[in-house]
Amino acid sequence: MKLQRALVAAAAAVLAGEALAADVTVGLITKTESNPFFVKMKEGASQEAKRQGAKLLTGAGAKDGDNEGQVTALENMINAGAKGILITPSDTKAIVPALQRARQQGALVIALDTATEPQSAVDALFATDNFKAGVLIGQWAKAAMAGKKPVIATLDLQPGITVGAQRHNGFLQGMGLAKADPNSSNLVTAPQVVCSQDTHGDQAEGQAAMENCLSKNPDINLVYTINEPAAFGAYTAIRAAGKEKDILIVSVDGGCRGVQGVVDGKIAATSQQYPLKMATMGVQAVVDYAKSGKKVSGYTDTGVTLITDKAQPGVPSKDSKFGMANCWGTK
Amino acid sequence: MSTVATTSPAPPRTDFLRSLGSFPILGPVAALILACIFFATQSDRFLSGANFSLILQQVVVVGTLAIGQTLVILTGGIDLSNGMIMALSSVLMTGLYANSGMDPYLAVLVGMAVCVAFGVVNGWLHTFIGLPPFIVTLGTYSIAYSLVRIYTTATITDVPPALNFFGDTFRIGSTAITYGTVAMIVLYVIAWFVLRSTPAGRAVYAVGDNPEAARLAGIHTGRVLIAVYTIAAISYGIAGLLLVGRMGVGDPNTGQNGNLESITAVVLGGTSLLGGRGYIMGTLVGALIVGVFRNGLQLMGIGSNYQVLITGVLVILAASVDYLSHRGK
Numbered sequence: 001m002k003l004q005r006a007l008v009a010a011a012a013a014v015l016a017g018e019a020l021a022a023d024v025t026v027g028l029i030t031k032t033e034s035n036p037f038f039v040k041m042k043e044g045a046s047q048e049a050k051r052q053g054a055k056l057l058t059g060a061g062a063k064d065g066d067n068e069g070q071v072t073a074l075e076n077m078i079n080a081g082a083k084g085i086l087i088t089p090s091d092t093k094a095i096v097p098a099l100q101r102a103r104q105q106g107a108l109v110i111a112l113d114t115a116t117e118p119q120s121a122v123d124a125l126f127a128t129d130n131f132k133a134g135v136l137i138g139q140w141a142k143a144a145m146a147g148k149k150p151v152i153a154t155l156d157l158q159p160g161i162t163v164g165a166q167r168h169n170g171f172l173q174g175m176g177l178a179k180a181d182p183n184s185s186n187l188v189t190a191p192q193v194v195c196s197q198d199t200h201g202d203q204a205e206g207q208a209a210m211e212n213c214l215s216k217n218p219d220i221n222l223v224y225t226i227n228e229p230a231a232f233g234a235y236t237a238i239r240a241a242g243k244e245k246d247i248l249i250v251s252v253d254g255g256c257r258g259v260q261g262v263v264d265g266k267i268a269a270t271s272q273q274y275p276l277k278m279a280t281m282g283v284q285a286v287v288d289y290a291k292s293g294k295k296v297s298g299y300t301d302t303g304v305t306l307i308t309d310k311a312q313p314g315v316p317s318k319d320s321k322f323g324m325a326n327c328w329g330t331k
Numbered sequence: 332m333s334t335v336a337t338t339s340p341a342p343p344r345t346d347f348l349r350s351l352g353s354f355p356i357l358g359p360v361a362a363l364i365l366a367c368i369f370f371a372t373q374s375d376r377f378l379s380g381a382n383f384s385l386i387l388q389q390v391v392v393v394g395t396l397a398i399g400q401t402l403v404i405l406t407g408g409i410d411l412s413n414g415m416i417m418a419l420s421s422v423l424m425t426g427l428y429a430n431s432g433m434d435p436y437l438a439v440l441v442g443m444a445v446c447v448a449f450g451v452v453n454g455w456l457h458t459f460i461g462l463p464p465f466i467v468t469l470g471t472y473s474i475a476y477s478l479v480r481i482y483t484t485a486t487i488t489d490v491p492p493a494l495n496f497f498g499d500t501f502r503i504g505s506t507a508i509t510y511g512t513v514a515m516i517v518l519y520v521i522a523w524f525v526l527r528s529t530p531a532g533r534a535v536y537a538v539g540d541n542p543e544a545a546r547l548a549g550i551h552t553g554r555v556l557i558a559v560y561t562i563a564a565i566s567y568g569i570a571g572l573l574l575v576g577r578m579g580v581g582d583p584n585t586g587q588n589g590n591l592e593s594i595t596a597v598v599l600g601g602t603s604l605l606g607g608r609g610y611i612m613g614t615l616v617g618a619l620i621v622g623v624f625r626n627g628l629q630l631m632g633i634g635s636n637y638q639v640l641i642t643g644v645l646v647i648l649a650a651s652v653d654y655l656s657h658r659g660k
Contacts, residue, residue: 033636058634065584068574069635072389076629079382080374090584093486097579158584159484 024054024290026283027077029070029087031114033060035201036255036329037275038088041112044279045086052287057082064200065158067091071098084108084286086279089116092162092185096121108289110296112278114163117185124285124296126278128304130166130252131173131182133271136306136315137250138174140269141222143312144248148221150175153195153213155206155225155234160185164226167252171224194220199230206233214241225251228258228270235266254307256330259323262307269308269317275328277302358652359600359616362645366620370627377630380506387512390596390622391497391577392417394515394615395570397593397600398522399563401614404597405526406539406559407606408457408464413567414589415475416449418582420571422483425581429489436493443568449475450564454557472590479583487581497576511573518569522611535559540607595621595642599649603657620645 028045030038042058049056057080059073070090075098077085085107089095092114099109099121111122119125141150154171157164162185169180169188177190189196194217197209206229213220214237223238225231231251238247244266251258254272261267285296306316307323370377396413403410420442427438449471456467497511526532537545538555546552570589575581594604599617602609621642628638 033634055632057629057632059629060635062588062635062639066588067578067582068392068585071578072625073629073635075385075389076626079376079385079626080630080632081376091486091582093488094578094580094582094584096488160486 024052024084024287025057025077025080025082026054026286027057027059027074027080027082027085028279028282029073029077029085030058030060031064031066031070031088031090032062033058035064036257037113037253040328041088041275041279044276045283048280048283052283054283054287054290056283061090065090067094070095074098074102078102078105078107082107083290084110084282086110086112086282086286087122088113092117093160108286108295110282110285112282113273113275114161115183115299117162119183119299125299126281126285126302127299128271128273128278129301130163131170131180133252133273133304134167134170134172135174136170136271136304136317137224137252137269138171138176140174140306140308140312140315140317141171141224141248141250142175143315144268144310145222150177150192150222151217151219152190152193153197153210153217153220153223153234154187154193155197155199155209155213155223155230156187157226158198158200167226168224171250199226199233201227201230203229203233206230207237208233210234210237211240214238214243218243221247223247223249225249227251228253228255228261228267231258231267231270232261235261254305254323254327256324256327259307259320259327262309262320262323268310269306270323272305272307272323272326274302274304274326356601356610356613356616358649359613359620362599362649363616363620363623366623366627370623370630374627374630377627380504382626382630384506384508384512386619386622386626387515388509388577389626390618391509391511391515392570392574393589393592393596393621394618395518395566395573396589397596397614397618398518398611399566399570400590400593401597401600401602401609401611402522402526402535402559402563402566403464404539404594404602404604405535405606405609406556407542408556408560409468409594409604410453410560410563411465411468411590412449412453412471412475413468413563413570413593414586415472415479416446416564416567417571417574417589418479418586419449419475419482420446420568421575421585422479422487422581422583424494424572425487425490425575426483428491428494429487429581430483435491439494439572442571443565446564446568446571447561449567450561451557453564454560457560458553458556468590476587483581483583486583490575490579490581494572494575495579497573498579499576509577511576514569514573516615518566519611519615526611531555531558536607538607592621595646598646598653601649601653603653604650608657617649 057077061069109122111125113127165185172178178188180188195213199205199209228251231249248268251270308317311317424439424442427433428435456462500507500509534550534555538552596618597614600613625638
């Protein structure tokens with residue numbers, strides 16, 4: 001009886017799949033819905049879904065780090081019949097059991113922007129090479145600081161998150177100050193780093209962290225920031241201390257506000273990434289899977305470009321005009 | 332009417348001729364049923380055993396946190412520390428096994444013991460020092476928050492099979508139901524019975540309704556309050572255990588919104604924040620309302636910003652109904 005019922009159900013599912021091949025449902029789960037990076041991602045997914053005639057469901061955690069919120073959205077999307085899930089995991093380890101359940105239920109799962117731990121917990125990863133993004137600003141800073149002894153503050157994400165560690169570690173490796181495993185979620189350090197604080201990528205927290213770092217060591221002359229909001233927070237603190245001429249800020253993201261910060265001279269250099277491309281490729285992959293049953297796999301680098309108006313010899317970069325033309329978020 | 336309320340500590344009995352305020356569970360139940368009917372018309376996937384089982388799974392953690400929150404609010408208090416006490420217990424239960432090799436059952440006991448300690452401290456500071464619960468639990472929220480991070484900043488993935496039990500499922504027909512769902516419902520039934528049918532339960536209402544009158548009636552209000560905060564903390568520990576079962580990990584970033592989410596469930600369930608009035612089963616309905624809206628809106632393809640918006644509107648509606656139906660009494 002049970003087998004019979006299962007067969008009927010399976011047949012019905014196959015028929016339904018055939019009939020609805022034209023409207024595939026794709027789920028997009030971001031860390032938050034407010035960060036312009038994810039807004040751009042959603043825009044890319046929504047455009048591509050429209051082009052492909054697919055239905056897009058979106059969801060997010062209440063804030064960065066909210067794993068339960070993402071799991072809830074994921075489960076609801078699977079129940080809504082999503083063929084594939086595109087997710088930027090807030091907690092790269094904690095999300096794994098839920099992703100495994102989704103894959104067992106037949107969904108294609110693609111991580112966007114942020115790798116899960118282990119990376120094999122998803123079918124595929126479409127992301128910036130965050131380690132390379134860090135290496136680029138590290139190499140640039142090393143060249144720009146030529147002759148000066150670096151005294152460094154790092155304004156990081158939060159503990160245990162791959163993206164945060166990859167950018168931080170890449171930066172220190174690019175500076176030539178430390179050797180790091182590109183996939184580690186643990187921060188490396190160096191004697192030149194005199195202050196490290198978590199900012200959760202938040203501007204207000206970035207400002208408070210920089211204020212604390214400056215009172216800890218007023219000689220800081222180079223600041224690495226996890227993203228541009230944290231960089232702007234740091235700049236506010238630095239300007240309040242009257243040190244904006246003495247301290248270089250480097251960052252990662254390439255949002256339009258961030259690139260404007262490069263134009264204004266607040267941020268010296270930033271590594272630009274491309275969320276729209278991640279989402280576009282993700283929707284395409286899910287639609288392909290729904291039509292052909294073929295799953296994408298492995299890691300696809302969605303590219304990163306160093307944006308600065310003070311190009312350094314030997315470090316490939318583009319100017320802020322290029323950055324503005326390719327940025328995300330409101331200008 | 333006010334004399335009735337102060338001299339009779341028992342929860343209001345069913346009397347349909349009185350206003351809705353005398354039987355506050357009707358409103359939430361009606362809202363839940365209407366929401367279900369609405370979503371059933373919007374999505375053919377809503378009305379299925381699997382989907383309802385999922386909604387229940389999704390409210391297990393907040394629902395269990397809200398049992399303790401309801402007890403505290405019935406005494407006229409509030410507990411801001413509940414989500415972080417849960418987080419602390421869940422990282423201890425998993426971490427003591429994964430990092431220190433402790434027997435998993437012993438680790439659970441240690442986690443529960445820490446919860447009890449927090450509950451006793453909350454209750455003691457409120458009753459004997461006389462600090463308002465808002466201040467006490469704001470403090471213990473921060474303490475538990477930092478203790479979690481001092482203990483671990485990394486997600487604990489090496490969870491023993493015994494702790495995954497509440498995430499495991501059994502089948503009724505073709506619908507898989509988690510043991511965590513059953514555990515939550517059993518806890519609600521116990522709480523409902525105790526509050527409704529035992530002297531201890533009536534003492535909780537009495538203390539919340541009018542502490543002075545309760546004291547004059549021979550109720551040891553200090554003991555009642557300490558017991559309430561402690562039992563509440565035990566429910567947070569159980570919520571931590573259910574959370575580990577549901578998520579399959581010990582997550583140090585969890586629980587930060589547990590206080591507001593559980594208060595939302597309590598308010599949606601028709602319990603008055605002023606204390607002394609409300610139903611524990613209303614809280615379960617309140618938690619389900621949040622879960623049904625979140626699930627139904629997602630099935631309709633409406634994003635999470637709107638899900639939160641609607642929760643906000645519902646909270647204000649529920650509180651307004653409670654306020655208007657009791658004004659002038």
